[in-house]
Amino acid sequence: MKTLRFLALAAALAAGGAHGQVKDKAPVDAGPYVPSPQSVVADMLKIADIGPKDFVIDLGSGDGRIVLTAAKVFGASGFGVEIKDNLVKESNEAAKVQGVADRVKFITADLFKTDISKATVLTMYLLPNTVNMLKDKLLTELRPGTKILSHDYPLSGWIPERYVQMDLEDKVAISGVTTTLIYLYMVPAKVGPAWTANVPVAVSKEPIRLNLKQQVTRVSGVARVGGRDVPVEEGKLRGEKLSFRLGVGSKSYEFSGTVKGEAIVEGTVAGPGTKGAWTAALAK
Ligand SMILES: C[S@@+](CC[C@H](N)C(=O)[O-])C[C@H]1O[C@@H](n2cnc3c(N)ncnc32)[C@H](O)[C@@H]1O
Known part of the structure; x- marks a missing residue:
């Protein structure tokens, strides 16, 4: 055969x-x-x-x-x-x-x-x-x-x-x-293209705008933080779990959260001297 x-x-x-x-x-x-x-x-x-x-x-x-x-x-x-x-x-x-x-x-x-x-x-x-x-x-x-x-x-x-x-x-x-x-x-969740994220003030005093691009489990894009664009680094999805890193000024923050349709919930962000919660909503 x-x-x-x-x-x-x-x-x-x-x-x-x-x-x-x-x-x-x-x-x-x-x-x-x-x-x-x-x-x-x-x-x-x-x-x-x-x-x-x-x-x-x-x-x-x-x-x-x-x-x-x-x-x-x-x-x-x-x-x-x-x-x-x-x-x-x-x-x-x-x-x-x-x-x-x-x-x-x-x-x-x-x-x-x-x-x-x-x-x-x-x-x-x-x-x-x-x-x-x-x-x-x-x-x-x-x-x-x-x-x-x-x-x-x-x-x-x-x-x-x-x-x-x-x-x-x-x-x-x-x-x-x-x-x-x-x-x-x-199988990854589907992550919408644009999000407004509320993060601890230590990371940003204003909400962060996230523009994301998904290729199966890989996520890339830019985040608008304090009037500047920074790259979304090492973005990935494991099922509904999204994680990525943002460099803000001289600090680097690790983000993780759960994608639930039009919201990202149960988010945690950790960086130098900071550990807190974040959430995001799909931008209309
Ligand atoms: C390599 S065997 C694998 C059998 C089993 N999954 C295993 O791992 O022992 C592939 C099987 O797919 C079936 N198959 C091929 N084309 C198919 C189709 N279009 N729809 C359903 N079964 C199909 C074949 O008849 C064959 O039994």
Whole structure:
């Protein structure tokens, strides 16, 4: 059987076609049925720190092993979506046998057209071009803080929370090499472009105007402080948690806060001799 990487290459060479296929009636083929080794499944779920409160969705669920393990070993619930009906039947049978059919199910459907908004953890082992075709869907449908785990292939342009690399003999038959990667991402909140921030007087006597630009989890921009523009440094989002640094005069302040729609709440700011609270509202 052709290897995943070979198919990845073939798919990449047909890249124009891959995008064109979205418009076609037939579902995009996101990859052949190649199960993740069970040890990788366990590692993915451990890296996600999965527990009974989690709802796991596996895109292209194959024989169901990721969702089944999440339910049986970690007490989670969830579903798998798979295009091949025989694999879906097999997975639902396995759920019954393993006593987890009340918490997990498997459906025959196109993963690109499946509502994934219930996920707290989303997993995938798909060809690299299709992983990247999912980026807009992931950002639009998943809630901030949702964990995304991808076996072997990254979301290009996204900064992973964590990635783990290991060598597994099991992978030689799949991809021709022992190298195995697991990427963990966290869906960021959407941060509006302009904010008015109320900060401790030690930082600024006037409210600060923040003009921010978001690129997935990275945040950059400028802050208008005391009539001067200063850069927003090291801005990043972990789910709803926003953090950045501002240099005001000779002092440097670390900001953190929680993005809740049109407000930034639970903010703390710390700098030389100053520790206080801040909040911000989206500027109209
Ligand atoms: C590499 S396997 C991964 C199986 C499983 N997630 C695992 O890690 O063990 C990819 C699976 O995606 C399924 N698949 C491919 N394109 C799909 C699509 N458009 N919708 C749903 N499933 C799809 C394939 O049938 C295959 O079973």
